[in-house]
Amino acid sequence: MQDSPVFSFLNSLSPIKPVKSTHITQTINSLTFASLPSVFTSPHATSLRESRFLQRHQISDQSNAEFSTDDGNMVYTDKTEKLDEYKENLDPRVSNICAENYNVVEYGCSSSSTFIQIAEESSGSGLYRDEMSLQVISQTDQAKESAPSDWESLISDGSDLFTFESPNIDRDAYSKPVDPSTIFYTSIKNAIQNEVVSGKRFGQANEQPQNLSTQPEEAIDMTENAEASGLIPCEKTDFEHVTGLYRGVRRRCLVFELGGSRIKRLDNNDSCPDSSNMQNSEGNTSSNQTLAPTKLVNDSSCNAFPGIGLHLNALTTTSRRLLVGPTSFSDNMHASTSGQEDYANGIPPLEDSFQESDYMENVEMNQTSPKKKSRRTEQVVEGGDQSCKRCNCKKSKCLKLYCECFAAGVYCVEPCACIDCFNKPIHEDTVLATRKQIESRNPLAFTPKVIKGSDSLSEIGDDFSKTPASARHKRGCNCKKSGCLKKYCECYQSGVGCSINCRCEGCKNAFGRKDGSSCTDHEFEEDETETNEIEQSMDSALHATPLNTKRKIIEPFPSKQKPPRSSSSIGSSSGKSNFFPPPPKFSQHFETVNEDELLSDFLELNSPIKLSSPNRKR
DNA sequence: GAGTTTGAAACT
DNA sequence: CAGTTTCAAACTC
Numbered sequence: 001m002q003d004s005p006v007f008s009f010l011n012s013l014s015p016i017k018p019v020k021s022t023h024i025t026q027t028i029n030s031l032t033f034a035s036l037p038s039v040f041t042s043p044h045a046t047s048l049r050e051s052r053f054l055q056r057h058q059i060s061d062q063s064n065a066e067f068s069t070d071d072g073n074m075v076y077t078d079k080t081e082k083l084d085e086y087k088e089n090l091d092p093r094v095s096n097i098c099a100e101n102y103n104v105v106e107y108g109c110s111s112s113s114t115f116i117q118i119a120e121e122s123s124g125s126g127l128y129r130d131e132m133s134l135q136v137i138s139q140t141d142q143a144k145e146s147a148p149s150d151w152e153s154l155i156s157d158g159s160d161l162f163t164f165e166s167p168n169i170d171r172d173a174y175s176k177p178v179d180p181s182t183i184f185y186t187s188i189k190n191a192i193q194n195e196v197v198s199g200k201r202f203g204q205a206n207e208q209p210q211n212l213s214t215q216p217e218e219a220i221d222m223t224e225n226a227e228a229s230g231l232i233p234c235e236k237t238d239f240e241h242v243t244g245l246y247r248g249v250r251r252r253c254l255v256f257e258l259g260g261s262r263i264k265r266l267d268n269n270d271s272c273p274d275s276s277n278m279q280n281s282e283g284n285t286s287s288n289q290t291l292a293p294t295k296l297v298n299d300s301s302c303n304a305f306p307g308i309g310l311h312l313n314a315l316t317t318t319s320r321r322l323l324v325g326p327t328s329f330s331d332n333m334h335a336s337t338s339g340q341e342d343y344a345n346g347i348p349p350l351e352d353s354f355q356e357s358d359y360m361e362n363v364e365m366n367q368t369s370p371k372k373k374s375r376r377t378e379q380v381v382e383g384g385d386q387s388c389k390r391c392n393c394k395k396s397k398c399l400k401l402y403c404e405c406f407a408a409g410v411y412c413v414e415p416c417a418c419i420d421c422f423n424k425p426i427h428e429d430t431v432l433a434t435r436k437q438i439e440s441r442n443p444l445a446f447t448p449k450v451i452k453g454s455d456s457l458s459e460i461g462d463d464f465s466k467t468p469a470s471a472r473h474k475r476g477c478n479c480k481k482s483g484c485l486k487k488y489c490e491c492y493q494s495g496v497g498c499s500i501n502c503r504c505e506g507c508k509n510a511f512g513r514k515d516g517s518s519c520t521d522h523e524f525e526e527d528e529t530e531t532n533e534i535e536q537s538m539d540s541a542l543h544a545t546p547l548n549t550k551r552k553i554i555e556p557f558p559s560k561q562k563p564p565r566s567s568s569s570i571g572s573s574s575g576k577s578n579f580f581p582p583p584p585k586f587s588q589h590f591e592t593v594n595e596d597e598l599l600s601d602f603l604e605l606n607s608p609i610k611l612s613s614p615n616r617k618r
Numbered sequence: 619g620a621g622t623t624t625g626a627a628a629c630t
Numbered sequence: 631c632a633g634t635t636t637c638a639a640a641c642t643c
Contacts, residue, residue: 401627402637488624
């Protein structure tokens, strides 16, 4: 890897890059083996958040303003600059180590609480849990000289940032009544004065100091161990922007907590409380300690990419590499880290179209009544996170595909209005068994309902490619009365046209009709009434989906909105149609997952079911 | 918000 | 596998 031209190029750009890539890989490995099994991925995937940070990272070094605008706090810019300056003055060895860390935390996991915790520990309590870069930095006299002044001013400016917010932290264990900023500064100072270079592992005495400048890898590994074992609470705060120098402290945290928590804390209200829900319901302390993987997914739930749920949720971030196979936890975790992996591999992160403001809008959409919840849920779902589902099941115990949550492969969360719900982590066994049973009946039961039409489909000459729209409902609808113009119709609901697989009667799907006929102007004039209805529906959907990121890119319909006039332009994989209607519900699936590949692979391997059997009953 | 309609899922 | 029932979301009033 280090011989590659890319590496050389990166190396010429910055001393950080080489180290970064190395450790990202380590991180992934570490996480892979540290992960715990779980039935579902956390209901609310995190890739969006993750990708957001990944994207930010790409530009962060060039423009610190990104930080300030993103978090609405201009103070970070100056601080980051200060830190950068400080970093430049460090001993090269230290700089290198710091630089390595510098990159990683950029990915989005930072925590003032964790930071303070570390600071406290390093200040002489003897309770080292981690080796952290704090100690590394203390190696140089230069650091001695320059750190205090810079940090002092920095901390004095932003001491309010050092706030304990992490729910993961046992505050009693770190309840020293000290000003966090003081702690932090003191810890650094002490570390520097003592030239503490030890790689003390948690529970180990400081018997064998290790020079991290010569063994940075080991230090990092130890950090990884500590994190992977759940010893280091991972919380992400704005503090990350302040700590250009010490960012490495939490550089892998994003893997455990992929976003969402920060916003939630800002809101001081779990809008997607499945994290707490799941945590609480598990009631498993040991789990909490070692469960980083579980926690992370949960916490980030609301910021997730529109998932396909369950383990399949993970595929939204890994479609490039993963096949839809038997969903396994390892897949999940693989997916969880995929964002990083992609980034590390130079693959652009997933589109970061999630808008914080939009998210906050949704946060405010906390439901109060089941009925309203239902509709609001849809808004949220439409907006950008299908995994953020809410169900209202009363009789199915949320263990049937009737249940949206279950069908989506996610646990029910607090906002759900379900009764006698079994779709909870504490009923993991039941969920697994039920799921297995359902899959035995229909191996595709948990696969995405809508598959994305793509060039690949056209290439293979699949029937899909001949149908009106490029995206297809997997099994087609069976509408008889709705004319495929209501959300009763799964095709319409998914924002895709009906296809030959559909058994619908009187199909008038605005996204593409079953018979493949285009919707000509004439036809639309004839169906003006219907069109108006559709327009209203779409308009409604448009305004009801604040998180729908695609709409920001693709205008649904022009001001005088009309549904797609030519099915060939609808959602074309090659053409960026401006007429793609607001994808009501599952559209996010095919927007993010190249599911045709997944499905075809899956079918080839697993399924005896023939999809192209329009006259057959499911 | 209650009641109705609808079609998918589940069952027989 | 066709017909029926159950279910929850979508929809209407």
